[in-house]
Amino acid sequence: MGGTSTGGHYPWAVLSDRLNELEREYEAVVAELNDPNVSADPRRLRDVSRRHKELEEVVGTWRRVQQAESDLEAAREMVSDSVGEERELARDEVERAESDLSHLEEELRLQLLPKDPNADRNVIMEIRGTEGGEEANLFAKDLFDMYTRYAAAKGWKTEVLSSSPSEREGLNDVTFLVKGEGAWQHLEHEGGPHRVQRVPVTESQGRIHTSAAAVAVLPEAKEVDVAIDQNDLKIDVYRSTGPGGQSVNTTDSAVRITHLPTGIVVAMQDEKSQIQNRAKAMIVLRSRLLKAEQDRQAAELSAARRSQVGGGGRSEKIRTYNYKENRVTDHRIRLTLHKLDRILMGDLDDLTDALMADKRARQLAEG
Numbered sequence: 001m002g003g004t005s006t007g008g009h010y011p012w013a014v015l016s017d018r019l020n021e022l023e024r025e026y027e028a029v030v031a032e033l034n035d036p037n038v039s040a041d042p043r044r045l046r047d048v049s050r051r052h053k054e055l056e057e058v059v060g061t062w063r064r065v066q067q068a069e070s071d072l073e074a075a076r077e078m079v080s081d082s083v084g085e086e087r088e089l090a091r092d093e094v095e096r097a098e099s100d101l102s103h104l105e106e107e108l109r110l111q112l113l114p115k116d117p118n119a120d121r122n123v124i125m126e127i128r129g130t131e132g133g134e135e136a137n138l139f140a141k142d143l144f145d146m147y148t149r150y151a152a153a154k155g156w157k158t159e160v161l162s163s164s165p166s167e168r169e170g171l172n173d174v175t176f177l178v179k180g181e182g183a184w185q186h187l188e189h190e191g192g193p194h195r196v197q198r199v200p201v202t203e204s205q206g207r208i209h210t211s212a213a214a215v216a217v218l219p220e221a222k223e224v225d226v227a228i229d230q231n232d233l234k235i236d237v238y239r240s241t242g243p244g245g246q247s248v249n250t251t252d253s254a255v256r257i258t259h260l261p262t263g264i265v266v267a268m269q270d271e272k273s274q275i276q277n278r279a280k281a282m283i284v285l286r287s288r289l290l291k292a293e294q295d296r297q298a299a300e301l302s303a304a305r306r307s308q309v310g311g312g313g314r315s316e317k318i319r320t321y322n323y324k325e326n327r328v329t330d331h332r333i334r335l336t337l338h339k340l341d342r343i344l345m346g347d348l349d350d351l352t353d354a355l356m357a358d359k360r361a362r363q364l365a366e367g
Contacts, residue, residue, distance in 0.1 A: 015112070019062045026055040032121035058111045064245065069090045072097040113363050116184070117294070118219035124185045124287045125217055128173035129166070130193070132211025135200040137170030139321075140213040142344060143194060144174050147187075149346025153324050156180030161280045162268045168201070175284060184219060186348075189332075189355040192320075198323035208324065212317070220283070221290035228286065234258040235278070240269035257281045319351075333358045 029052045033040050038045055043160070075097045078090035127143050151158050157179045164172040174276030195212045203209060240254040252270035255277040262316065266285045268277040322331045322342055328343050329336045335354050338342065343351070 011325075018037070019058075023062060024054060024061050024174070026052075026059040027326045029055060058108065061104060061108045061111055065101065065108055068097065068101040069102050072101055110360055113360065114122065118188070121184050122180070122220040123178040123187050123217060124161070124175065124220050124284060125187065125190070125215065126173065126175045127171065127180060127213055127215050129170065130212045130214050132196075132200075134166060134168050134170060135196075135209060136211040136213055137166035139194075139196045139211050140157060140171045140174065141166075141169070142196075143213055143215065144171060144176070146344050146346060147178070148176075148349070150348045151178050151183070151346075152181070153346050154180060158182050160270070161284060162270050177283070185356060186352045187217055189352070189359070190215050190320075191218075193317045194319050194321065195317045195320045196236070196320075196323070200253070216285075218287040218291045219294075223284035223286070226286045226289045226293075228282075228289070232260050234260055237274055253277060255281050259283055259285060259289065261294065262289065263303070264292075315345055330355070 003350060020348055021217065032048045033052060038048055062269045072094065075090060075093040079087055079094060080091050127147075129138075129140040130137070143339075148158050159177040159179070161175045161177055163174040163176075166172050193212050195210060197208055199206055199211050200209050200211070234257070236256040236258075237252040237255050238256070239252055253272055253274045254267065255268040255274060257278070258265045264285060266281045268281040268284075268290070271277045271280065283307055307351045318330065318332055320331070321327075321344075322329070323340065325338065327336060327338050328340050330351055333354055335351070338351055339347070339350075
C-alpha cells in the first residue's frame with residue numbers, strides 16, 4: 001500500500017510497517033487460539049484471548065483502509081479511462097471512495113491512540129458534601145443516587161463500601177464500587193467539585209442557595225498493582241457509630257488504616273466484622289495509592305495539565321446543577337443541557353459521551 005492518500009488524509013506510510021507487523025501478529029494469535037495446547041492452559045488462553053481482542057479491531061480497520069485505498073485508485077483510473085457521462089459517474093465514485101477512506105482513517109487514528117491503563121478497571125467513587133452544611137450532604141445523596149441509576153442503566157453493578165448518613169437523610173460521605181465494562185471510560189471525568197443551585201429544604205424564605213459536593217473517581221487496584229509493606233500501615237480499631245455519634249456496635253469492628261509514607265487514611269465501619277471492614281479499607285487504600293502514583297508519573301511527563309478536561313484545575317467547579325432552570329452546565333467543555341430532571345434520574349450519556357469525545361479530540365491534537 002502506498003499510503004499517499006488525497007490531501008487531508010493521514011500519511012499511513014509512516015505507520016504502515018508497524019500496522020503490517022500488527023496484522024502478522026494478529027494472524028499468529030488467531031492460530032494460537034485454535035491450538036489445543038493453548039485451549040488446555042487457562043492462563044495462556046486468557047492472555048491470548050486478551051491480545052486477540054486488542055488486535056482484532058485495529059487490524060480489521062487497517063484492512064478496510066487498505067481496501068478503500070485500492071478502491072479509490074481504481075476509481076481514479078476509471079476517470080482517466082472514461083469520457084462524457086461515464087467520466088462524471090466515475091468522478092462521483094471517486095468522491096464516495098475518498099469519503100469512505102477519510103472516515104476509515106479517522107476511525108483508525110482513534111484506535112491507535114495510547115491505551116488508557118485504567119480502561120479495563122472497575123471504578124471506586126467517593127462523594128462527600130463540602131460547602132453548604134446539610135444542604136451539601138443532601139446534594140451528595142442526590143449525586144450518589146444519580147450515579148447508581150446511571151450504573152443500573154448501563155448494566156453495571158454497584159457495591160457500597162462505606163457510607164455516613166447525615167441528620168436529614170443526606171450523606172456526609174459515601175464510597176462505592178462500580179463494576180462493569182466501560183465504567184472507567186464513562187466515569188473518569190466525574191471527579192471534581194459539583195455545585196448545586198436550588199432552594200434548600202431548610203430555607204423558609206424560598207431563597208436559592210449554592211452548595212457543593214466533591215466527587216473523587218479512582219481506578220480499582222488489585223493487590224498485584226500496588227505493593228504495600230505492612231510495616232507502613234498503622235491500623236486502629238474502634239466501635240462504629242451512627243449519625244449524631246450514637247453507638248451502633250458493641251464490638252471494636254470499625255477499622256482505620258493510615259498509610260504512613262503518604263499520610264492517606266481510610267476508615268471503614270459499615271460491616272459488622274472487623275475483617276470485612278479491613279478488607280474494604282485495603283481496597284480503597286490500594287486504589288488511592290495507584291491513582292496517586294499515576295498522577296505522579298503524569299506530572300513527571302508534564303502531561304498533568306494536558307490531561308485535565310478543558311484545562312480546568314481540580315479546585316475549579318466542574319459542573320453546575322441549577323434546579324430553577326432545569327439546567328446542567330459542564331464548565332470544562334462549555335456544555336449546557338436543560339434536562340436536569342432526566343440527568344438526576346441517571347440519563348448521563350449526553351454528558352459522558354461529550355467528555356469522552358473531548359478527550360479523544362485532545363489526544364489527537366497532541367499527536
